[in-house]
Amino acid sequence: MQSRIDGAMHDLWGRLIDRVELFHHKMVNYKPAVKGESKVVDGFKDSLVENIRDLCQVLPRLNLTGDADLNNYCELVKQKLAVLDAGDLRENEVARKSAANEAQGILDAMAGYGVAA
16 A cells, blocks of 8 residues: 555656656747747647646645645745746746746756655
């Protein structure tokens, strides 16, 4: 039973880390459409931020062991990333860079937890 609980908690950490890594990757690699071209290179959808919001809403309820660190990092992600607007991030390079820095800071702080440990 304990190994199943450990596996479930490992999965929760993995979900949080994966979402923040994807967010960071998209912020760093976003290239807006070039004038005269209709396609955005390495863009992202609104769901990038929506998925973070959804995860931060459900993750504390799935935290079977009451892992305070997981709850704290989830709250940090909610405060720093889930509040952002995907449209603003696409249009504002400064906001994208700031969001990428926030995400990297969170990833650095989570380096010793979950699947990152």
